[in-house]
Amino acid sequence: MSDDDTPVETPETLTLPLDAWHRAKGGRMVAFAGYHMPVQYEGIMAEHLWVRESAGLFDVSHMGQLMISGPGATAALEALMPGDFAALKEARIRYSLLLADNGGILDDLMVTRLGDESFYVVVNGATKWDDIAHLREHMADEIGINHLDDQALLALQGPKAVDALARVVPGVESLGFMQGSAYDFQGAQIGVSRSGYTGEDGFEISVPGHLATALADALTDQPEVKPIGLGARDSLRLEAGLPLYGHDLDPDTTPVMADLGFALSKRRREEGGFPGHARIMAERDGAAITKRVGLMVDGRQPVREGALVLDAEGSEVGKVTSGGFAPSVGAPIAMAYVPVAMAEPGTTVTLSQRGKVHSATVAAMPFVPHRYVRKGASA
Structure with a gap:
């Protein structure tokens, strides 16, 4: 997030459990996804680099936390997403995609199996009300969809987060x-998963709202931890090659176009039964005409969302969906959708932004290697 596209606060902007905590810590607050959120504390670059070398605490309580349970919950989820939830073991997590009838992406989300026909689902903040409505419309009445709106969600990310x-x-x-499990904090149950959206090792912690300040204080009392804002969260996920819904993903984008083929489980590819299966499989077999790619941008000037990708004749053939200066890379990077013929790493492309032309090279993602810690058998 850059200063020139900082959103304007409105009277309808809501507060989260840690609002006063952020302000006391010097957080610069902006409106984001309908809530007051901290965009930065010390500065985006310093916060970004701190997470890469130590541990940063993010407030992601704007996201939607849902409990979905009841007879047939597994099949109901599989009817709306391409994940193999039947094979998902208890306490294991799967990244998946909520799909429209045409195979377009309505949201990307995380699904954790809690038990037999019981799941914990985290959806994006900007789409959570639409997601809840979509789930309720398409799931049987006996399946409970409980929005955990009294829970806060914190993310502790970085190589020293575990310590x-x-x-x-x-x-x-x-x-x-x-992987995720339940733990005790001050006599209350909290949910902890080893996951996140920075490319670093780290955790996401679901905690009762009334204990959010106590947990945030306990974590930032640790010498490794500093509070981190939305600005660094965006630059970290961009370096990690992770798409952001509403920017790099939308209902006009399919999983194949978005280069998220790993979210299409093998059994589901073969059996189908999820929205847009025929189209998605055709694109997977070569029918896709566009693809999300990473770009290394020449020079020092970042190229932002909305910049045009041009062909050799100067015609528009694609668009940049995320872009900025990458502190860990030391250069500007971006994500864009380009024709499949231009998607091979090493391909040179031309970008046009506000009348200025930039040269860039298609690059493999992530731009910075992921440092996840894997233990035991995967599911």
Whole structure:
């Protein structure tokens, strides 16, 4: 997030449990996804680099936390997403996609199996009300969809996150990437998953709202941890090659176009039964005409969302969907959708932004290697 596209606050902007905490810590607050959120504390670049070398605490309580349970919940989820939830083991997590009838992406989300026909689902903040309505419209009445709006959600990310969190919540060090479990904090149950959206090792913690300040204080009391704002969260996920819904993903984008083929489980590809299956499989077999790619931009000037991708004749053939200066790379980077013929790493492309022309090269993602910690068998 850059200063020139900082959103304007409105009277309808809501507050989250840690609102006063952020302000006391010096957070610069903006309106984001309908809530007051901190965009930065010390500065985006310093916060970004701190997460890469130590541990940063993010407030992601604007996201939607849902409990979905009841007879047929597994099949109901599989009717709306391409994940193999029947094979998902208890306490394991799967990234998946909520799909429209035509195979377009309505949201990307995380699904954790809690038990037989019981799941914990985290959806994006900007889409959560639409997601809840979509789920309720398409699921049988006997399946409960409970919005956990009294829960806060914190993300502790960075190579030293495990050291800091283990002092506050003993036992979390036993978790591997995409595993989750329940723990105790001040006599209350909290949910901890070893996951996140920075490319670093880290955790996401669902905590009762009334304990959010106590947990945030306990974590930032650890020498490894500083509070981090939305600006660094955006630059970190961009370096990690992770798409942001509403920018790099939308209802006009399919999983194949978005280069998210890993979210199409093998059994589901073969059996179908999820929205847009025929189209998605045709695109997977070569019918896709566009693809999300990474770009290394020449020079020092970042290229932002909305910049045009041009062909050799100067005609528009694609668009940049995310872009900015990458502190860990030391250069500007971007994501864009380009014709499949231009998607090979090493291909040179021309970008046009506000009348200025930039040269860029298609690059493999992630731009910075992921550092997830994997333990035990995956599901």
